[in-house]
Amino acid sequence: MSVKKFAVATYNDEAVLFPAVKKVRGAGYKIHDVYTPFAVHGLDVALGEKESDLHIAGFIYGITGTCTALGFMGWIFTTDWPQNFGGKPHFPLPAFIPIVFELTVLFAAVGMVLTFCYLNQIMPGVKKHIFNPRQTDDKFVMAIEVDDTTEADTIAFLKGTGAEETNVQIAESEWWYGRWDKKEDYEIQQQIA
Amino acid sequence: MLNQEFKVPASLTKTSWVLIALGVIGLIYGVSGMMGGDDLAKTQFWATIMHNSIFYLLISVASIFILTATSLAQGAWIVAFRRIPEAIAANVWVFAIIVGVLLLSFVWTNNTHIYSWLDPNFNPKDNPLNGLKNFFLSKGFFTFWTVAVLLLWSLFGIKMRQLSIRQDSEPKGSTKTYWKNFNVSAGFALVFALSLASTIPWLWIMSIDSHWFSTMFSWYNFASSFVSGMSMIMLWILFLKRKGYMGHVLEEHVHDVGKFMFAFSIFWTYLWFSQYMLIWYANIPEETVYFQIRQNGPYKFFYYLNFILNFVAPILILMPRPNKRNYFVVSLVAIIIIFGHWIDFFQMIMPGTVQEHWEKPLVMGLLITCGFAGLLMQLVSRTLTKAPLTPQNHPFLKETIIHIS
Numbered sequence: 001m002s003v004k005k006f007a008v009a010t011y012n013d014e015a016v017l018f019p020a021v022k023k024v025r026g027a028g029y030k031i032h033d034v035y036t037p038f039a040v041h042g043l044d045v046a047l048g049e050k051e052s053d054l055h056i057a058g059f060i061y062g063i064t065g066t067c068t069a070l071g072f073m074g075w076i077f078t079t080d081w082p083q084n085f086g087g088k089p090h091f092p093l094p095a096f097i098p099i100v101f102e103l104t105v106l107f108a109a110v111g112m113v114l115t116f117c118y119l120n121q122i123m124p125g126v127k128k129h130i131f132n133p134r135q136t137d138d139k140f141v142m143a144i145e146v147d148d149t150t151e152a153d154t155i156a157f158l159k160g161t162g163a164e165e166t167n168v169q170i171a172e173s174e175w176w177y178g179r180w181d182k183k184e185d186y187e188i189q190q191q192i193a
Numbered sequence: 194m195l196n197q198e199f200k201v202p203a204s205l206t207k208t209s210w211v212l213i214a215l216g217v218i219g220l221i222y223g224v225s226g227m228m229g230g231d232d233l234a235k236t237q238f239w240a241t242i243m244h245n246s247i248f249y250l251l252i253s254v255a256s257i258f259i260l261t262a263t264s265l266a267q268g269a270w271i272v273a274f275r276r277i278p279e280a281i282a283a284n285v286w287v288f289a290i291i292v293g294v295l296l297l298s299f300v301w302t303n304n305t306h307i308y309s310w311l312d313p314n315f316n317p318k319d320n321p322l323n324g325l326k327n328f329f330l331s332k333g334f335f336t337f338w339t340v341a342v343l344l345l346w347s348l349f350g351i352k353m354r355q356l357s358i359r360q361d362s363e364p365k366g367s368t369k370t371y372w373k374n375f376n377v378s379a380g381f382a383l384v385f386a387l388s389l390a391s392t393i394p395w396l397w398i399m400s401i402d403s404h405w406f407s408t409m410f411s412w413y414n415f416a417s418s419f420v421s422g423m424s425m426i427m428l429w430i431l432f433l434k435r436k437g438y439m440g441h442v443l444e445e446h447v448h449d450v451g452k453f454m455f456a457f458s459i460f461w462t463y464l465w466f467s468q469y470m471l472i473w474y475a476n477i478p479e480e481t482v483y484f485q486i487r488q489n490g491p492y493k494f495f496y497y498l499n500f501i502l503n504f505v506a507p508i509l510i511l512m513p514r515p516n517k518r519n520y521f522v523v524s525l526v527a528i529i530i531i532f533g534h535w536i537d538f539f540q541m542i543m544p545g546t547v548q549e550h551w552e553k554p555l556v557m558g559l560l561i562t563c564g565f566a567g568l569l570m571q572l573v574s575r576t577l578t579k580a581p582l583t584p585q586n587h588p589f590l591k592e593t594i595i596h597i598s
Contacts (some may be wrong), residue, residue, distance in 0.1 A: 011446045030346070041597040051514070054334070055513075086476070087476075088474075094466075094469065094473050094474070095470070095474060097466060097470065098470075124567045
């Protein structure tokens with residue numbers, strides 16, 4: 001748990017957001033995060049995010065599924081309980097392929113969902129501070145971490161990038177588990193102020 | 194700003210003439226082997242010509258299909274390099290004439306030993322579908338349907354390019370030709386469903402083994418031709434980019450074509466395996482005979498090579514994202530895929546026609562395929578010079594240039 005101070009700018013359109021992101025990064029500010037109502041293609045590149053390793057995890061999960069299916073079925077039908085199905089061999093590879101495929105997909109899918117949740121720190125019941133309630137509706141929100149010395153300067157700069165609204169918020173920067181509690185939030189702000 | 198006027202580079206002309214010369218050498222080799230040779234030599238020659246001409250026709254028709262599919266789905270990503278599939282589609286008629294003349298002469302001269310159902314001693318009562326199959330595999334129906342389909346493919350291919358060029362001279366923002374193209378595409382989707390996606394591979398290729406049948410065979414052929422058609426489009430894009438054209442076609446567009454190559458390689462494997470597994474599991478002699486010669490007989494090498502080139506190589510090489518955006522890697526995989534599907538058609542056609550004598554058709558085929566490739570390069574590059582390399586005034590022009598895959 002760490003409470004920090006953020007300069008928050010709200011934009012109306014992604015066509016304004018993109019140049020703003022470029023200007024802010026060009027001026028040397030470090031963007032905490034950008035919140036958009038939909039997936040904006042190319043924003044990850046503009047923000048300088050490095051490519052996710054999620055697909056490498058997915059490949060490893062998939063291979064695990066393949067090995068599990070082949071190993072388990074192979075062990076059952078050759079060692080544990082060999083049976084004769086219509087004269088087919090005890091290790092009938094073509095007949096195993098559909099199940100091997102399904103298990104590969106299942107392992108990769110479930111594993112990637114869980115890894116995705118871990119990487120993004122999301123889970124049912126986990127709460128995060130919302131900078132602007134309309135960031136899931138029609139507004140594009142950019143948050144920059146500031147302290148008392150840089151606050152005024154940052155807000156002034158953000159106003160110059162076409163932000164329709166700017167403000168300073170003191171908020172929990174990490175996730176927490178529990179309830180939305182506005183009173184608690186207010187108390188934190190009081191303590192800092 | 195962008196170089197829209199394509200001039201055929203001297204290197205391309207030179208390469209294509211060398212390839213055509215190799216093809217002519219292959220033809221001379223084949224004809225001289227046939228002169229004074231026995232029936233086997235004759236069959237080897239005709240089966241090789243058939244293999245190569247059908248292969249090039251089908252991968253060219255794949256270009257009409259990708260135009261149709263993206264037009265109907267209103268996809269913008271293809272507009273940036275639409276002129277390449279259009280140029281290939283506009284030349285389908287050349288290969289259609291070659292295939293048409295070839296197949297009709299097989300059927301009406303009846304001495305090439307390609308189609309066993311032409312044999313007067315062939316007993317249709319041997320097969321369980323004799324009523325319907327007798328009609329399907331008759332000289333009359335074969336001629337009618339082959340001519341009709343080749344004509345339709347040629348006309349649709351020419352029409353799509355015409356419409357696209359007509360749009361260039363229309364006022365900006367006009368969508369009249371765009372919707373016309375949409376309707377023509379809907380028509381071609383129907384033609385395609387009834388031809389390459391169902392009856393044509395049954396009629397032309399599966400009927401070589403006239404007792405054997407597989408409903409999935411046509412889909413399997415479609416996947417084969419489509420993935421190699423996309424690979425061919427990829428090679429053209431990269432070639433033009435290398436020569437300094439198509440500056441607006443970026444990694445993003447190449448990535449999308451790469452995704453098609455990757456996805457349809459897997460789709461091909463799915464059909465290839467499904468066809469095999471059902472027959473393997475049912476284990477009925479008249480069905481397994483088809484795989485006996487391929488998997489355990491003289492074609493064993495090609496059977497496994499087919500699987501490695503068309504599944505193992507594309508899936509492992511194209512899986513990581515950066516590889517689909519690397520021009521060298523994708524062009525390498527495109528060549529592997531085209532060659533792999535050439536081998537695929539080889540092992541579909543040869544066992545039923547020349548049985549275990551595949552050495553001569555392979556050598557001859559490799560030479561003749563060079564000739565066809567040279568012909569295709571000549572035709573497509575000449576067509577590309579006749580219009581700007583980017584469709585002007587297409588409604589999706591802006592969307593395609595800022596496209597991010």
